[in-house]
Amino acid sequence: MRVGLMIPCYIDMFYPQVGVATVELLEKLGVEVDYPFDQTCCGQPMANSGAYMEAKETEELFVRNFAGYEHIVAPSGSCVHHIRNKFTAADDTPERRRVSARIWDLPEFLHDVLKAGEFPWAEFPHEVALHVSCSAIRGLYEQSMSERPNDLWFSKQRSLLEKVKGISIAEFDRPDECCGFGGTFSVTEEAVSAAMGNDKLGRIGATGARYIVSSDMSCLMHLQGCAHRDREDFHFLHLAQVLNGDAT
Amino acid sequence: MAAREDILTAIRDRGPAPRELPHVPDFRQGPDDLISLFTAALARLDGQAVTQPPADLQRWLAETFPGASRICSAVPEVAGTLPPFSGWAAPADVDVTVVRTPLGVAETGSILLTENELAVTTAAVLAQHLVVLLDPADLTENIHGAYQHPAFQKAAYAVLLSGPSGSADIGGTTVHPAQGVTTLTVILSPRTTPGTGEL
Amino acid sequence: MKPVDQARNALAFLEDDTHEHAFDKLIWGLREQRDAAAREVGEWEELRTLASQIKEHTLSNLAHYLELFEARATRNGAQVHWARDAHEHNQIVYDILSAHGAQRLVKSKSMLTEECEMRPFLERRGIQVTETDLGERIQQLDDQPPSHIVGPGWQKTTRDVAELFGRVYGSDPERADPVYLAHVMREHTRPLILQADAGMTGANFAVAQTGAVVTVTNEGNADLSGNVPKLRICSVGIEKIIPGPAELAVFIRLLTRSATGERITQYTSHFAAPREGGTMHIVLVDNGRTQRLADERFWPSLKCIRCGACMNTCPVYRRSGGLSYGATYMGPIGLITMPAADARRYRELPFASTINGSCTNVCPVQINIHEQIYQWREVMDANGEFSATKKAAMKLAGNLLSHPRAYRAAAEAGGAALRVLPHFAIYNRLNAWGRHRDIPSPAKETFHQWYARNRGGAHPAEEPAGEATAGTEDADHGRA
Secondary structure (H helix, E strand, C coil): EEEEEEECHHHHHHCCHHHHHHHHHHCCCCCEECCCCCEEEEEECHHHCHHHHHHHHHHHHHHHHHHHCEEECCCCCCHHHHHHCCCHHHCCCCHHHHHHEEEHHHHHHHHHHHHCCCCCCEEECCCEEECCCCHHHCCCCEECCCCCCCCCCHHHHHHHHHHEEEEEECCCCCCCCCCCCCHHHHHHCHHHHHHHHHHHHHHHHHCCCCCEEEEEHHHHHHHHHHHHHHCCCCCEHHHHHCCCCCCC | CCCHHHHHHHHHHHCCCCCCCCCCCCCCCCCHHHHHHHHHHHCCCECCCCCCCCCCCHHHHHCCCCCCCCCECCCCCCCCCCCCCCHHHHHHHHCCCCCEECEEEECEEEEEEECCCCCCHHHHHHEEEEEHHHHHHHHHHHEEEECCCCCCHCCCCCEEECCCECCCCCCCEEEECCCCCCCCEECCCCCCCCCCCCC | CCCCCCHHHHHHHHHHHHHHHHHHHHHHHHHHHHHHHHHHHCCCCHHHHHHHHHHHHHHHHHHHHHHHHHHHHHHHCEEEEECCCHHHHHHHHHHHHHHHCEEEECCCCCCHHHHCCHHHHHHHCCEEEECCCHHHHHHHHHCCCCCCCCCCCCCCCHHHHHHHHHHHHCCCCCCCCHHHHHHHHHHHHHHHHHHEEEEEEEEEEEEECEEEEEEEECCHHHHHHHCCCCEEEEEEEEHHHEECCHHHHHHHHHHHHCCCCCCCCCHHHHHHHCCCCEEEEEEEEEECHHHCCCCCCHHHHHHHHCCCCCHHHHHHHHHHHHHHCCCCHHHHHHHHHHHHHCEEEEEEEEHHCCCCCCCHHHHHCCCCHHHHHHHHHHHHHHCCCCHHHHHHHHHHHHHHHHHHHHHHHHCCCHHHHHCCHHHCCCCCCCCCCHHHHHCCCCCCCHHHHHHHHHHHCCCCCCCCCCCCCCCCHHHHHHHC
């Protein structure tokens, strides 16, 4: 199987190791990974700010880069949510619709398409807190949400993580409350954003877990920024890094 | 009536295309013990249920509300100490009002009162203590069943009362009373005579 | 009016740790109680769907149901009035009071009368207006608008209320005990209720088939306001109409559970006709509602039943405080309704959200709140409400991100990465990100460079890691 890999701009620049882990993990699972070199971004930073006109060309560039792939994979729930559900700045073409229909967040792709049953190369003998992003929960339904208490509980991300040898997963209070990143919100409402991030770290910290794992690096970038200011002892890892056996 | 026409015209000209009205099921599950459900629900909002009706209601009132001298009764089971109310603010001086409800709701611990039970309906909210007689046969399972009661088609005023007046407006802690009754006691008591009295 | 700077107001609230933590704890507690209440109702999601469908049906047949309600209420002996806007509403209420020679008005909580700013209107004309809802009365005594639509005074701590009552009523300012304080209020307010010339309520629902105005209170103060004085006035937003009692049942089951986690309020009251010897007036109010109804994107916001669940769940609301919005409706529902009323004044509100979607999923009538917030951002741009710097920043970002070569050049120029991210968004304050957070360090080698070096295949070889700082020629990958 061949997939088109989308690496979000912030991973490209700040967390290249997450992109590397994604490539290696997919390859270990027998997937042929193709990274279109002309890619930049999904357009979300502009569209999320209301600037549809400014998002249009970026979205259309994305469509051109990825229209030819049967499967498109990105290690970012936020970008995938945008591309799948909110890709309306680009002209409505069959190509745009195809791209929206074929994009997968990495955990979804592992869980639903590859049905990956084990990660024998990975071992992580630590207690981790799993932060599943709002986009992944309420946009992509990768996990049931606390707002709907009568739904059967499930978490695609957690079930993947539980397959890693030696890992234990911490339960923390308000697990699916937003961490406060919110794209441009993190700068337009920086005080509230940072307060939310610090509250999240406080709840995670109370469990004793010092590893925070997420499949949304943008949430982690924000939390890491909050943590560096106050608490030096957290480690932040993308789900792909843990599943790839990068860190032990 | 220019405003009326303007508003209705604006709605007709520019409102969304008509959507269907869904059918509302009654969501009945037929639980065995409506009395227990009722009692538990009422307790949630700090109302009290008396499941074994006292043999002598008059005596029960005297024992339960020892300081109460001004008692208003709208039921044949007990005599009040006050003449009928002279005005709508008059119940403010009442210690205990006794009334029979035509309907209890197990889901929410609510009882229904209208002007048929209390000609001066302010007695349901101004009295210090409200004692309500409920025939277990008048219990309905849930709110859907409750709203089938004819009072909701006919009564000038109908209240589903589910506990004594309370407020959580200060610091989120529920306290009693706010502006309404201080206590609500529901006595599960079959009707002895048909019909209800009036205040 | 100057645009409300919600972010700045929120910062002031956050700097006050006592209030921020107390508020978040109290309001999140309501969210948890709501979850527990929903969990015990097996048909909860079905009820939400029904409620949404009933509201959509009623709103899409609103003229019919308003006429039905009017006819039935009139037959019941009430007088029905229509008001196009806040001023007409206030004038109608004042005229009714004047006609009855009423000087003293008691009222229960009504967001509509807040929206119409009725209290100052009547007070300027010599009417004494007393709020009978405890929380609303607290706000009235402190000359503040509500901080929450269900518990107007929740932004105050018990200590604040004790001080306030001490100041206003001469009670013990040190005694921060809710039971004592509620008692103080009862002692001071009940005489005003008993002496009032007129009483006023809002409406949680107005039932078309029966002409009944329905109020939902814990205190029974709508019953006191509506039944003790001879003259009763009910202000009803036109979107509050529902078909009949069978439909009402759905909303009664959802409303209180969504608001506080209780199954029902103590008093669920139905006022269908004037009490014996009394008169009843109903004022049906538009005040922008028909305009919203005409907007195919935003009309579903009219389904709102004012439960406050979206506020309780909103992490931004809980950390900003309700007053930070400078609005009658705050939190998520405020973000999508206030701009409809005044787009300039409330232009920043749609940005006071992380669009996390929690609000939409607790909403008992399934309003797509977070999607509407997102759409309002676009409207603000289209309406020219973006500042010149923001517009320029967006243009710059859009331009850079749609041109692979230029983007590569910026992304791979080492520290220059920060010129792209997260700097692209820093248009209102320099380095807002860094005020409470550290900025991530750009990697020595981008993923793009790594891929080209390790998996590049046909692509030209990259500079090795650490030496790519001046590698503007890397942008040529896009052309390969």
